[in-house]
Amino acid sequence: MTLQQSAAQLLDVWLLRGGHTATAVSLGSALLGASAGAIGAFALLRRRALIADAIAHATLPGVAAAFIVAAWLGADGRSLPVLLTGALIAGVLGGITVQALSRVRLLSEDGAMASVLAVFFGAGVVLMSVVQTLPGGGQAGLKNFIFGQAAAISTGEVMLAGACAITVLLGIALLFKELGLVCFDPGFARAAGRPALLADGAIVAMLLLVSVVGLQMVGLVMIVALQIIPAAAARFWTDRLWLTVVISAVIGAASCYVGAGISAVLPRTPTGATIVLCAGAVLALSLLAAPRYGVLAMGVRRALWGLRVARSHALRRVAECAEGLGADAQSPEAFAAAGLTRPHRLVLRLFGDIRLTPSALPVLRRVAARRALALTRAHRWWEQYLVSHARHDPAHADLIADVLEHADNEEFMEQLQAELGLQGAGPMPASPHPLGVVAPKFNAVAEAARADRT
Amino acid sequence: MMTPTPNTTSKTTPNTTPNTTANLNPGPSAAPPLSVRDVTVAYQRRPVLWDVDYDAPSSSTGKGSLVAIVGPNGAGKSTLIKACLGLVPLATGRVEFFGRPLKAARRLIGYVPQRESVDWEFPVSAADVVAMGRYGRLGWFTPVGRADKLAALACLEKVGIADLADRQIGQLSGGQQQRVFIARALAQEARLYFMDEPFAGVDAATEATIVAVLRSLADAGVTVMCVHHDLQSVPRWFDHVVLLNTRVIAAGPVAQVFTPENLHLTYGPRLTLLEQAGSALAGVEGAGVSVGLRSAPAPTTGHPTRSGEPTRTREPTP
Numbered sequence: 220m221t222l223q224q225s226a227a228q229l230l231d232v233w234l235l236r237g238g239h240t241a242t243a244v245s246l247g248s249a250l251l252g253a254s255a256g257a258i259g260a261f262a263l264l265r266r267r268a269l270i271a272d273a274i275a276h277a278t279l280p281g282v283a284a285a286f287i288v289a290a291w292l293g294a295d296g297r298s299l300p301v302l303l304t305g306a307l308i309a310g311v312l313g314g315i316t317v318q319a320l321s322r323v324r325l326l327s328e329d330g331a332m333a334s335v336l337a338v339f340f341g342a343g344v345v346l347m348s349v350v351q352t353l354p355g356g357g358q359a360g361l362k363n364f365i366f367g368q369a370a371a372i373s374t375g376e377v378m379l380a381g382a383c384a385i386t387v388l389l390g391i392a393l394l395f396k397e398l399g400l401v402c403f404d405p406g407f408a409r410a411a412g413r414p415a416l417l418a419d420g421a422i423v424a425m426l427l428l429v430s431v432v433g434l435q436m437v438g439l440v441m442i443v444a445l446q447i448i449p450a451a452a453a454r455f456w457t458d459r460l461w462l463t464v465v466i467s468a469v470i471g472a473a474s475c476y477v478g479a480g481i482s483a484v485l486p487r488t489p490t491g492a493t494i495v496l497c498a499g500a501v502l503a504l505s506l507l508a509a510p511r512y513g514v515l516a517m518g519v520r521r522a523l524w525g526l527r528v529a530r531s532h533a534l535r536r537v538a539e540c541a542e543g544l545g546a547d548a549q550s551p552e553a554f555a556a557a558g559l560t561r562p563h564r565l566v567l568r569l570f571g572d573i574r575l576t577p578s579a580l581p582v583l584r585r586v587a588a589r590r591a592l593a594l595t596r597a598h599r600w601w602e603q604y605l606v607s608h609a610r611h612d613p614a615h616a617d618l619i620a621d622v623l624e625h626a627d628n629e630e631f632m633e634q635l636q637a638e639l640g641l642q643g644a645g646p647m648p649a650s651p652h653p654l655g656v657v658a659p660k661f662n663a664v665a666e667a668a669r670a671d672r673t
Numbered sequence: 674m675m676t677p678t679p680n681t682t683s684k685t686t687p688n689t690t691p692n693t694t695a696n697l698n699p700g701p702s703a704a705p706p707l708s709v710r711d712v713t714v715a716y717q718r719r720p721v722l723w724d725v726d727y728d729a730p731s732s733s734t735g736k737g738s739l740v741a742i743v744g745p746n747g748a749g750k751s752t753l754i755k756a757c758l759g760l761v762p763l764a765t766g767r768v769e770f771f772g773r774p775l776k777a778a779r780r781l782i783g784y785v786p787q788r789e790s791v792d793w794e795f796p797v798s799a800a801d802v803v804a805m806g807r808y809g810r811l812g813w814f815t816p817v818g819r820a821d822k823l824a825a826l827a828c829l830e831k832v833g834i835a836d837l838a839d840r841q842i843g844q845l846s847g848g849q850q851q852r853v854f855i856a857r858a859l860a861q862e863a864r865l866y867f868m869d870e871p872f873a874g875v876d877a878a879t880e881a882t883i884v885a886v887l888r889s890l891a892d893a894g895v896t897v898m899c900v901h902h903d904l905q906s907v908p909r910w911f912d913h914v915v916l917l918n919t920r921v922i923a924a925g926p927v928a929q930v931f932t933p934e935n936l937h938l939t940y941g942p943r944l945t946l947l948e949q950a951g952s953a954l955a956g957v958e959g960a961g962v963s964v965g966l967r968s969a970p971a972p973t974t975g976h977p978t979r980s981g982e983p984t985r986t987r988e989p990t991p
Binding site: 264324393394395396397399400402403404406407409410411412413414417454457458459460462463 | 717755758759760776779780782784786790791792795796797798801802805806808809811813814815816817841857861867
């Protein structure tokens with residue numbers, strides 16, 4: 220099959236033109252993904268990710284044992300209801316074991332969960348090898364339960380997945396506020412007489428339901444990823460609980476839809492793996508590009524803040540040099556005396572604070588000069604406040620004021636003015652420490668400036 | 674402490690109107706807002722509260738009280754609150770509220786947990802958290818309605834941060850977060866509050882706001898039990914005090930009970946024998962032996978005896 224054919228086929232599947240079965244699988248897995256994502260949001264917020272994983276792994280011995288028992292009784296071990304019933308029972312047993320073990324004093328909860336996960340999975344693998352020796356065991360396709368194989372699913376099974384997904388979504392909609400409360404503050408929930416135990420139980424029960432139904436499609440190793448990754452990605456996009464749940468459900472559905480499609484076209488790829496990779500890609504994207512908590516956005520914000528601080532310091536330096544020289548803040552002498560470094564000058568240029576005089580001397584624009592004076596005033600007021608109210612010596616006050624002056628806030632300035640007992644803005648207060656201004660070394664500047672003025 | 678009137682039920686008030694809300698109205702009954710009888714609480718068999726008896730001052734006059742629960746670390750202050758609320762099991766004893774068992778009095782009781790007990794990065798706004806205080810009057814499946822949201826806003830208004838209603842709670846300062854918790858408790862509209870260190874780590878403005886809110890609650894006939902750490906502010910802010918150190922050392926009006934002698938008894942010499950016996954009950958190694966050795970002078974060589982210190986206990990996982 221050429222790449223082009225594959226792409227065309229993939230598009231057909233995604234557009235639901237891939238035939239009856241492919242369409243059913245796409246829709247069924249999307250529904251499953253939606254429910255996994257939605258309940259996963261609560262599992263993540265309740266810190267139940269590990270228990271979800273433990274329960275999923277605990278289903279394997281149930282599947283194998285169900286096959287063996289059915290074969291022993293002379294029934295068809297491959298019947299899905301039988302296998303899923305086994306998975307359900309084993310999952311419940313796994314969950315109960317985790318609960319029981321975490322009450323043991325020397326075992327922490329994560330220790331208990333990791334132990335249960337490994338032991339149950341081990342038992343499952345051993346039982347699977349027994350299954351292989353039974354008649355029909357080799358062709359039962361039980362291996363698909365480990366890594367998932369959507370292609371092996373019948374339409375009827377898809378209907379089951381859909382029914383389960385709708386049950387979970389309805390359950391969440393009905394119990395939404397109690398689920399949220401028990402995740403946020405279980406102690407308060409119990410003290411206020413809310414059904415905290417029921418809500419906790421509902422979360423675990425829905426996780427188990429999604430895991431069991433998702434066994435064939437995603438596989439028990441990776442079903443936890445489908446529950447947790449969409450929720451983790453959703454956290455980056457919103458600060459609202461209901462939106463977290465909705466976004467998580469959408470990401471889960473989209474990952475399943477896309478992943479199951481890819482796996483249907485490339486029959487050798489395990490469905491679970493492709494789905495999880497899709498979800499992982501969404502998480503990576505969210506981590507990077509989310510507008511508020513994304514790494515990029517945070518980097519940009521930090522960079523902008525750095526620029527703002529650099530600009531303020533450069534402007535204030537010019538104003539202070541002007542003051543030391545007895546010159547105007549807009550004068551070329553003041554600018555030259557400031558001796559700004561190249562990066563600082565670049566920053567000022569970037570913000571449009573500089574213009575050139577006719578003889579190409581850089582000076583502050585009027586707005587920038589006004590800003591520079593305001594900044595200087597803020598700095599001096601903070602210094603005064605720190606010296607008089609917090610008993611700092613002037614040198615330390617200067618350093619602290621360097622930080623405080625960026626709390627660019629009119630309200631602060633009014634309060635400072637009141638605290639310092641100043642009437643109106645008044646004249647520029649004197650600096651409590653020497654400013655270290657040197658007159659411009661280059662007479663050329665002074666000469667050129669004089670030439671400009673005439 | 675006077676002995677409580679034995680188990681007065683809600684039927685003792687014939688003048689309350691016989692409608693459905695009467696069931697929730699404590700009414701001018703003689704039963705105290707909180708009555709703790711013979712309560713012992715143990716973690717892993719090791720008692721942390723020994724046989725506590727306490728009656729909160731009656732609010733039947735229409736005036737509530739602010740009660741501080743003070744005591745050293747490990748005295749069981751939070752445990753006492755949690756035991757009253759049914760969050761930790763009682764080994765022995767019983768607790769009654771307005772003469773009723775906990776189950777029948779849930780809606781009369783409000784709770785402010787310690788601020789550190791929740792994840793403040795949780796995706797909810799301040800108004801969402803305050804609305805949780807209203808869940809008690811909603812059914813399990815009933816969503817939060819418009820009236821509840823308005824009530825939540827009104828409660829945020831009372832603690833002075835209505836303008837922050839839509840903020841995600843992690844973006845609030847510590848003091849503002851504490852105000853959110855207080856507002857949520859106000860939304861419960863309870864007659865008796867348990868607050869676990871509401872003044873811990875808050876700024877001066879928040880402190881003043883919370884004191885004012887508590888005072889207005891007391892004026893409205895509400896009783897507030899506060900676990901409190903700052904001894905200096907007890908006489909200024911509270912009417913009553915419970916001095917606790919695994920048992921009740923003294924309880925009553927601040928003016929009578931908050932004395933240097935009682936404080937010394939609470940914070941001073943430890944009752945090491947009791948602690949050791951507690952450790953022995955929990956099967957802590959060596960504790961049983963050192964009980965007998967306690968009267969001997971402290972050993973000058975070798976290991977210092979650690980048995981005098983409270984053994985670390987594992988809090989039951991919630």
